[in-house]
Amino acid sequence: MIWYLFQRLLALLPTVLVPLVLVFLLIRLAPGDPASIILGDQATQQQIAALRHQMGLDQSPIVQFGRFLSDMATLQLGQSSFLQQPVVDVIPSYAAVTIEISVLALVWALVIGIGIGAIAAFRRRHPEGRVAKALGILGISVPNYFLALVLIIVFAVAVRWFAVGGYVPPAAGLLPHLQSLMLPSLALGLGEVGFVSRITRGSLLDVIGEPFVVTAKSLGLRTSRITTTHIARLAALPLLTVIGLLAASLISGSVVIENIFGIPGIGQLMFNAVSNRDYSLIQGIVLFSGTAIIVVNLVVDILYAVVDPRVQYGAHAR
């Protein structure tokens, strides 16, 4: 297990490098000189030259990249030009909100998606199974911003259970806080239900057809026991992979959803940072998002090995 963990961590290093290289290039490939963009139209040549020197832009790309990496590694992410605060201080409070919404959305996506997928698989020859399958396909085709608007029209405008938007911090009471997160997390999570239900249905159908299910039946086991113990154990594996993929799509989805609902999370911060050309902030957010996705996938890899110990021994030694 230790060896497996070590291997996984080693494999992550290049994965961490990819977003870092992208961020590095992003800022330098943008049209115009970053220093003059940061300082705006009114800056003098001397000011620009001073900032270029301060940012190291007058040095070779290799030296710049080395300096960039050491800055990232030591979390010296610079100053946000638009919030007038160090980036390191800005990100955590916004990140906390996004993480909270994403976790809630993940719960929605998994609970509803697995439910629909299981009905589609176990009742596949019955009307409800066909409806579930159709819902899964529909779910894949409907984008989350559309869902967000439908949810607002239904739950905030028509029945008025929730506010149209806005964010209530936990300090103002847990219930109002959760209420303010309800619609955004639902919109974000429901957008992934189609995907989760398709994967659930597919992996259940794969496992249901396995000979060991017939063996379990030959032992006179109850269907519920066969499902929970024999089938679920294996069908869960593709779903673990799905959680890793969802981490990425929930974080990117939060940009849209947080702007629709006015939630002060990473997605909204990103939108503002981009609108204001706040390079240091963009850099910090990409670093955060990339790291978050990588960490989630590492956790998934570890869970994978726990659920299916064969993983640790590699593909060749079954």
Added chain:
Amino acid sequence: MTTDTLALSVQNLSVTVRRPGGRYPAVRGVDFTLARSSTLGLVGESGSGKSLTALAVAGLLADNLVPAGSARFHGEELIGMPEARRRALSGSRIGFVFQEPMSALHPVLPIGVQLTEGLRAHTSLTRAQRHGRAQELLELVGLTKTRDILGNRIGQLSGGMRQRVMIAMAISCEPDLLIADEPTTALDVTLQKQVIELLGGLQERLGLSLLLITHDLGVVAQTCENVAVMYAGEIVERGRTDQIMREPGHVYTRALLDASPRIGDARRRLPSIATAAPWLRDTRELAGASGPAALREVSPQHWVREQDEREDAA
């Protein structure tokens, strides 16, 4: 022979394959009986319907396979039996050994969990008692280091050990009837012999009734008092094993016997069976007009199907 002495009495059993293109009879008009604590070999090539017959008796047919006719287990009708009653019999009074333990056992659940599933469902034993019983079972099928094996997964065991574990699982609740579907086919020759001896030994020791499905007449000769030969979904000959080995009545049985290797005859090139099993779609036409041909008793307890133009033509 009265019904009390019969573990299994199968009459006019059929299995129909339902496909989008239509219905195909895969097993037709199968009759045989298995006396208590005795052994019957069901022999035939791949596609002869022997495994489907066994699965129909065990209630394990896939959804697109429909059984009809009668199969009585100690007098109780199995075909069309309610689900709950079937669950009560399966694993507790009827055990099933599958051909490929590697796929028939769960790849991830530890052996200890799988081996005790039957006990968990059918007995009131505590967890600790089940664990102890599992160790006894592994010893019973000739395995050592039973404690280690209980913690292993199927992939960590050798081929012979896997089949022994499969057998231990099937007999975990001391069934009356053990159905073994090609239990040795996936094994090499040495292991085949060991597993057959194990099955024979268990049958005698536990007083099991054994229905052994195989394509190998040699295995039947070693293990079974009686044999039924299947071809193209029908039984073509049945009777006492020694008698049929000595005087096979049906042309197909003779062909099967000729195709079995014999010790001391290594140079001989084995003949292939000329009467190849017909395609399923053809059996529908074959069956259409007359239905299965009747079996005739050529000598006491030795039944052979009337030879018809089908075999003569082949």
